[in-house]
Amino acid sequence: MIFSIKNFMMVSLAILPAGACSTVSLPQKAPVTSDMSILSPDPSLPNEVKAQSGKWSGGWGIRYRWNNELYVETIEKDSARIILAWGEFNHACHCSSAWKREKASIQYSSDKASLEFHSSTGAMYFTLKKGHPDEMEGLLIRGNKKYFTTMKKVQ
Numbered sequence: 001m002i003f004s005i006k007n008f009m010m011v012s013l014a015i016l017p018a019g020a021c022s023t024v025s026l027p028q029k030a031p032v033t034s035d036m037s038i039l040s041p042d043p044s045l046p047n048e049v050k051a052q053s054g055k056w057s058g059g060w061g062i063r064y065r066w067n068n069e070l071y072v073e074t075i076e077k078d079s080a081r082i083i084l085a086w087g088e089f090n091h092a093c094h095c096s097s098a099w100k101r102e103k104a105s106i107q108y109s110s111d112k113a114s115l116e117f118h119s120s121t122g123a124m125y126f127t128l129k130k131g132h133p134d135e136m137e138g139l140l141i142r143g144n145k146k147y148f149t150t151m152k153k154v155q
Helices: 005-023
Strands: 056-059 068-075 079-086 099-110 113-117 123-130 131-142 145-153
Touching: 005 145, 056 131, 068 145
Parallel strands: none
Antiparallel strands: 056 068, 056 145, 068 079, 079 099, 099 113, 113 123, 123 131, 131 145
């Protein structure tokens, strides 16, 4: 039997999609948290603190954009109660989708206020992007690696 180029191409095209689907898995969305409650911040708080209240969505800047959401439920002058939710991610850490509630501190430097907290995931810092009150820049430090995200305000 003579194996022609046409037959080779047909077999290759038939096998390619099956192989591609078995090796590529896109990151899944962060789970929606049912017991989350976002309270309005005290009007006397500085604007850069009040603006951090609400729901934020983004993706950590690693190869496949690991989906994450940040809910700033309550915020005060020096602390906040937050929920961090993340989607399943099998490329770097084999992490299942989940969420956790944390207490964050508010740190002030020059004209910025940052949410900061430490957990088993690592140290995380979120700061409003200058001139963009609907965007927050995030930094995750895990061991000697740094990951970045830009979060957009959803509500």
